[in-house]
Amino acid sequence: MRLGIIGGGANSEHEVSLASADSIASTAAANHDIIHLTIGRAGHWTTDRGDALAVDAAVRILRTCDVVFPALHGVNGEDGMAAALLTAIGVPYIGSDIGAGAIGMDKWVTKLIASELGIATAPGTLVRAGERPTATLPELPVVVKPVAAGSSHGVSFVDSAAEVDAAVIAAFEHDDRVLIEEAVMGREVDIAVLERSDGSLTVSPTLEIDLGGDDVFGTERKYGGTARFVVPANVSPATRAELESCARRLFRALGCRGIARFDFFVTDTRLVLNEVNTMPGFTAESQVPRMFGAMGMPYADLIDALIETAMARR
Template sequence: MSSAIRVAVLGGGQNCEHDVSLASATSVAAALDPTRYDVVRLTIDPDGGWRDGRGDLLGIAGAVHLLTTCDVVLPVLHGPKAEDGTLAGLLDLAGVPYVGSGVRAGALAMDKWATKLVAEAVGVATAPGVMLTAATARSYRWTHPVVVKPIAAGSSHGVALVTEPDRLEAALRAALALDERVLVEDLVVGREIDLAVLGRSDGTRIVAPALEIVTDGLFDFATKYDGSAVFQVPAALDEADLKALEHAALAVYDALGCAGVARVDFFLTSNGPVLNEVNTFPGFTEQSQVPKMFAAGGTSYGDLLDLLVQDVLEG
């Protein structure tokens, strides 16, 4: 085992995506080839405690020491205090190589308002919207259907479609319970299309086959995980639409400064792609969207993990 690559697989986290992250991390750890990798499991509890693979509390100093014994870290974490650049900053300071985006890209992509500004600056359309706080939300008036969402949360927690004015207050209250800022966007009518972009160590970019999400309504937290949504991959797209989506996905990926794999979500409207959001480390079980997209392009789940790890070691 001395010649094996020592990989820390980190899951959990201090946010509402804790359980989703645990599922992803468990799947990733199981898929790493034991003949090539020495897997070290670490978990962050909801209260911030760090545990090793046996479940023993390590403390932050003990966790950092363990991480520094690894060749590379696979931070399979989603949401605030994790995917938002927080963990990347810790690993940078500890001098430990890791898979995925760095501090800047993680922070920008987690902030949906900042992502909108970056996307629009490089010519990628976003839904018209406003940013509200607890103070300014009181003066906001509903005039048409909108989607309310926390600015920094994932897995569609706190997201609500508001089609009637008397439902606005509850939607804003639910979103503000998860974040001090919320985004209120116009409802966009279009097909929900996801693109996965993989940045390689040699500077090239790979875009996996596009995936379409088919639902009877809003793709919210329940729909994401109850099995009712249908993922069609490759999505049935004509050449012009596919090229427009791929161009927009690459433009946003590069403008944010992403690394490793990221999922860039769009609405495909009659006027072209409209960016929804960017996930710098999306759900990563074998049945999650990104692994399904790469599998459709001929890259298996295990091979995708190999690419992510090897690119960090070679970079």
């Protein structure tokens, strides 16, 4: 296959996306012809050699590819933007389409859909730009976060009402809508779903994030090399079955394609959905490849499975 890979992106997850794209490219090069393009922080395109590309030139290159892996995390990419571009130019691509990408990136809308499915989410309130938090805040402590941002950028754990305004202002740096959610005290356990070329779904083993006493799995813990991942998570068979059922139902209800990761809190009494990632981090050491690796699917095979699914959709 001639595999196009897009990394970078005009957002706060630029560096994470570069790492995903580089890892995919170096691994897939053994079996495929790689075309590697990058979107800069300001939205400009370059080749893997750093040569500047006009958008129309980038489109012409992408149209020569059999399939494209848009390894873009966050807004202006994962949120349906990359899918819209690739759909418009008629190139098969890996991952969710426009609608699922947009919905999955919107934590508020995701909460509403999860609620309709009977899947619990943290009680919360939405604050829009120009508004101040109302008196009807969730019970403290709370987590304040942008509605559409990833990698924990702009997320704050707040245990004092006096700190809420400052946390909201910090979150507004990443989005014009902010969620204030009641903090859920539980273990953070993730699970992923892979769509096969025949449309069937394969669910990964669970993965637990050992926070080491921290309240929030923040950006520094995610990418500073100090996070500890436990695969499979030490959960009961009943909890594992419930996680798998929730993940399958969310994948279908949101209209996800290819791959998606679902992050939950496991408390003493229930599961609580934290968020959905329709284009999760994708280096060889990222959570999703670790999960599928634990069930005997090497990283290169996972990439090829996604390519096969994207080609089958064509």
